[in-house]
Amino acid sequence: MSSRRSRISDDEINELISKLQSLLPESRRRGSNRASATKLLKETCTYIKSLQQEVDDLSDRLSDLMAGMDDNSVQADIIRSLLSS
Amino acid sequence: MNRKNYTHPNPNPNYTSNNSMQSLHFIQALARINRAASKPTTPSCRTKQIRHAAYSSMAYTSGSRRKWSRALLIRLRQRQRLRARRLLTVRRRVRIVTPAMSLPEEPARAETLRRLVPGGRSMEYCNLLEEAADYVQCLRTQVQLMQSLVDAFSS
Numbered sequence: 001m002s003s004r005r006s007r008i009s010d011d012e013i014n015e016l017i018s019k020l021q022s023l024l025p026e027s028r029r030r031g032s033n034r035a036s037a038t039k040l041l042k043e044t045c046t047y048i049k050s051l052q053q054e055v056d057d058l059s060d061r062l063s064d065l066m067a068g069m070d071d072n073s074v075q076a077d078i079i080r081s082l083l084s085s
Numbered sequence: 086m087n088r089k090n091y092t093h094p095n096p097n098p099n100y101t102s103n104n105s106m107q108s109l110h111f112i113q114a115l116a117r118i119n120r121a122a123s124k125p126t127t128p129s130c131r132t133k134q135i136r137h138a139a140y141s142s143m144a145y146t147s148g149s150r151r152k153w154s155r156a157l158l159i160r161l162r163q164r165q166r167l168r169a170r171r172l173l174t175v176r177r178r179v180r181i182v183t184p185a186m187s188l189p190e191e192p193a194r195a196e197t198l199r200r201l202v203p204g205g206r207s208m209e210y211c212n213l214l215e216e217a218a219d220y221v222q223c224l225r226t227q228v229q230l231m232q233s234l235v236d237a238f239s240s
Contacts, residue, residue: 016214020217046216047196051224052201058231059136063128065238066135067120 013037020044107146107223109229114138114232137161139231142189144225156204195231 021040024047118134126134142160149153195213199205202217 013211015215016211016218020214020218022223023218023225034131039200041195044221045201048198048201048217048221048224051221051228054138054228055139055224055231057236058228059139060132061235062135062231062238063132064117065235067128067131 103146104226104230107142107226108147110142111138111227111230112234114142137165139227143227147219147223151216151219152208152212153203153205153220160203 017037017040024040024043093123115135115138120133140157144154144157144161149155150176171213174208195210198213199208202208202213202220208216
């Protein structure tokens with residue numbers, strides 16, 4: 001066992017893994033409490049990719065929406081959404 | 086470095102000061118893009134600008150506290166500089182993979198996670214998990230923010 005590994009306890013890693021698991025949306029979580037680390041990492045990767053894809057798609061939609069606007073309505077909408085978010 | 090947290094009574098426990106910083110930063114960036122739209126920009130150019138604004142508001146909000154946000158800020162600035170000099174062409178980047186902190190006992194999937202999280206290649210496994218969790222949280226906030234803007238603009 002390398003000296004690097006011994007610094008970080010297995011408990012800490014398990015804690016981080018369960019924290020990651022709690023961040024995944026319900027539909028992606030497996031039923032079992034102790035999901036294997038490999039499965040969880042795979043789910044996390046998939047989730048990150050899907051979030052990044054959503055950012056791209058939403059950027060596209062925002063781009064289209066902002067194109068067809070005049071200044072006044074943009075400001076009003078911005079203020080409205082700031083207040084309601 | 087300590088987070089700037091002003092404590093005032095917050096009726097909504099899910100709404101943190103970080104979220105509002107992220108929203109504000111992104112919306113200010115959108116306003117800048119909108120103002121600059123007087124000179125003709127192609128739709129794809131504007132999409133890229135918005136995408137750039139999304140990632141930079143994520144990175145600025147976490148600032149220098151996180152390795153992923155530092156790595157992302159560096160990457161964004163490099164791209165901006167290269168784009169300004171028109172040196173950024175679409176071609177496969179040659180990646181120099183550092184022989185890395187991946188130990189033989191790690192699950193194979195950590196490799197993909199390292200590629201997805203900015204700056205993940207040089208992180209220790211333990212830090213990688215922590216950074217990934219923070220990155221996911223920030224991404225989620227950004228997606229929610231953009232979704233509510235899209236909803237607001239299309240009503």
